[in-house]
Amino acid sequence: MDRDKILLTPGPLTTTLRTKLAMLKDWGSWDADFNAVTASVRASLLKIIHGSDSHVVVPLQGSGTFSVEAAVATLVPRDGHVLVLDNGAYCKRAARLTSLMGRRCTVLGFDEAEQISAAVLQENLKADASITHVVMIHCETGAGVLNPLQAVADVCEAHDKGLIVDAMSSFGALEIDARKTRFDALIAASGKCLEGVPGMGFVFIRKAVLDGCLGQSQSLAMDLHDQYVYMEKTGQWRFTPPTHVVVALHEAIAQFEAEGGQSARLARYTQNYQALISGMAKLGFKPFLDPTIQAPIIVTFLAPEHPAYDFKAFYAAVRARGFLLYPGKLTQIETFRVGCIGAIGPQDMAQAVHAVALALKDLGL
Numbered sequence: 001m002d003r004d005k006i007l008l009t010p011g012p013l014t015t016t017l018r019t020k021l022a023m024l025k026d027w028g029s030w031d032a033d034f035n036a037v038t039a040s041v042r043a044s045l046l047k048i049i050h051g052s053d054s055h056v057v058v059p060l061q062g063s064g065t066f067s068v069e070a071a072v073a074t075l076v077p078r079d080g081h082v083l084v085l086d087n088g089a090y091c092k093r094a095a096r097l098t099s100l101m102g103r104r105c106t107v108l109g110f111d112e113a114e115q116i117s118a119a120v121l122q123e124n125l126k127a128d129a130s131i132t133h134v135v136m137i138h139c140e141t142g143a144g145v146l147n148p149l150q151a152v153a154d155v156c157e158a159h160d161k162g163l164i165v166d167a168m169s170s171f172g173a174l175e176i177d178a179r180k181t182r183f184d185a186l187i188a189a190s191g192k193c194l195e196g197v198p199g200m201g202f203v204f205i206r207k208a209v210l211d212g213c214l215g216q217s218q219s220l221a222m223d224l225h226d227q228y229v230y231m232e233k234t235g236q237w238r239f240t241p242p243t244h245v246v247v248a249l250h251e252a253i254a255q256f257e258a259e260g261g262q263s264a265r266l267a268r269y270t271q272n273y274q275a276l277i278s279g280m281a282k283l284g285f286k287p288f289l290d291p292t293i294q295a296p297i298i299v300t301f302l303a304p305e306h307p308a309y310d311f312k313a314f315y316a317a318v319r320a321r322g323f324l325l326y327p328g329k330l331t332q333i334e335t336f337r338v339g340c341i342g343a344i345g346p347q348d349m350a351q352a353v354h355a356v357a358l359a360l361k362d363l364g365l
């Protein structure tokens with residue numbers, strides 16, 4: 001049988017048959033039909049954050065990181081100074097791309113088992129007036145920590161600093177409300193909690209800062225201001241759009257809305273998370289994080305402390321039962337990760353736990 005394996009990863013994710021079927025058509029990138037799909041996707045995305053009044057949304061070809069890089073290059077002046085709040089691997093990636101874009105970058109480090117702190121951010125902003133922008137990751141997919149978006153946004157607003165949020169693995173599942181939370185840019189992508197396929201990112205940009213972005217990007221392809229202006233004028237993408245990805249996202253968003261939107265998606269992912277945690281606990285697995293700071297997006301488990309444990313063999317044994325796990329991303333200790341997101345429900349999670357139990361037997365654990 002060729003049933004697809006279930007992806008328990010932070011993306012790409014398991015998608016529905018309906019979403020996959022949407023890709024069985026060719027589209028002309030200049031054609032009015034395709035332009036209408038792009039416009040509909042953009043309007044739906046803005047609705048999810050209640051951002052139609054305050055923000056625009058600019059889609060961009062590529063994986064999520066392309067859009068993070070584009071957001072930094074477009075939003076931060078070349079003589080700007082970015083403070084990156086770092087509690088994990090994706091924060092480090094954001095800091096690296098900021099430096100590579102030629103922007104001055106300071107990293108404020110936190111423990112990867114803890115949230116970033118708005119109070120510590122405040123002290124740093126007071127101590128260094130040259131900081132122009134703050135970068136944070138909403139859900140740090142490295143360990144799975146949920147970071148305090150509202151508190152950080154409030155501090156940035158009080159100090160009049162630009163805030164750039166990588167909400168890649170949280171957007172669509174966790175609440176983000178542009179009416180309550182001020183950010184200059186917020187980034188997500190097609191292949192995460194909206195359950196589309198990978199291939200495009202999108203950046204919400206606050207209207208108040210949009211005009212100031214003109215000419216700041218040193219890249220042509222990654223210039224979100226240019227992409228925005230062209231799209232507003234013509235309805236088209238500047239360069240070849242990922243047509244199949246866009247129509248798949250359109251179909252995925254229709255299902256997202258039919259399911260009940262963000263709150264319903266969060267409820268399903270929370271059920272997945274609970275089924276995972278309780279099942280794994282019965283097998284003796286301990287999560288790495290304190291549950292109070294754990295997002296129901298991806299869970300890091302401590303690897304079994306047994307000489308016979310080997311991630312590759314464990315992965316292969318679980319894979320043979322139809323489920324794909326994800327390696328850990330912590331520097332100090334041996335872990336593995338299990339995603340709770342995608343077009344899956346708690347019964348799939350129960351089966352995944354069963355697959356893990358059988359894999360442990362295979363390995364003699």
Ligand SMILES: *Cc1c(COP(=O)(O)O)cnc(C)c1O
Nearest residue numbers: 063064065090139141166168169
């Ligand atoms: C998935 C993800 C990204 C983007 O990763 P890509 O591999 O470029 O799609 C960025 N940040 C976070 C927090 C993520 O979870």
